[in-house]
Structure formats: C-alpha cells, structure tokens
Amino acid sequence: MLRLVSLQLMVTVAAGVIAALLGGWAAMFSAVFGGLCCVLPNAVFALRLFANTKKPGGADPISFFIWELIKIALTVALIYATALLYRDLNWFAMIGGFIVALKSYIFLIFRH
DSSP states (O other): OHHHHHHHHHHHHHHHHHHHHHHOHHHHHHHHHHHHHHHHHHHHHHHHHHHHHTSTTOOOHHHHHHHHHHHHHHHHHHHHHHHHHOTTOOHHHHHHHHHHHHTTHHHHHHHO
C-alpha cells in the first residue's frame, strides 16, 4: 500500500512537469494540487490500515469502511480547499492531476 502511495506521488510530480510545459506555472501547481488531493488521503488511509494490522485482533472490516469514508471526505475537503484558496486554479490541470494520481495503480499492475 505504501508503494502505491509513493508511486502516486511520483506520478503527481510527473503530471506537474507536463502541465508546466503545456500551460505554465498555474497549470503546474493546479496539477500538483489535484494529485495531492488524491495522494494525501490515500497516505492517511494506508498508514491507518497498516496500524490496524498490527493490533492483536488484526484489521476489522468496520474500521476499513470507516477509514474509507474518512478518505473520501478528506478528498472532497481538499478539492474544495484547493478551489477556494488557489486563485489561479486551472480546473483542467487539477482534474487531470487528480485522475493521473488516482489511476497510477495501473502501472503497478502491468509492471509484473
């Protein structure tokens, strides 16, 4: 799970570089912020899930679903905060960075 989060972070940086080449600084920051809206909640979820596996009883399904709900709420909150706080937001680049980070697990599937 942590390998997936690190891959998402690397893909987010790559999406930011491509957005910078195509649309300038505002597009780069928008793509990176969009990717971070996916990476940060996934990192929180992965760390919490890892901590739950170390408990004596192991991870239970209820905590999985609760943390999944928290991950979704955190994603929505980060997207809302980005839209509210970053004035030069390029929506196309932000959604592109989000989707690229969200679908980066496909690289891990095809790697083997």
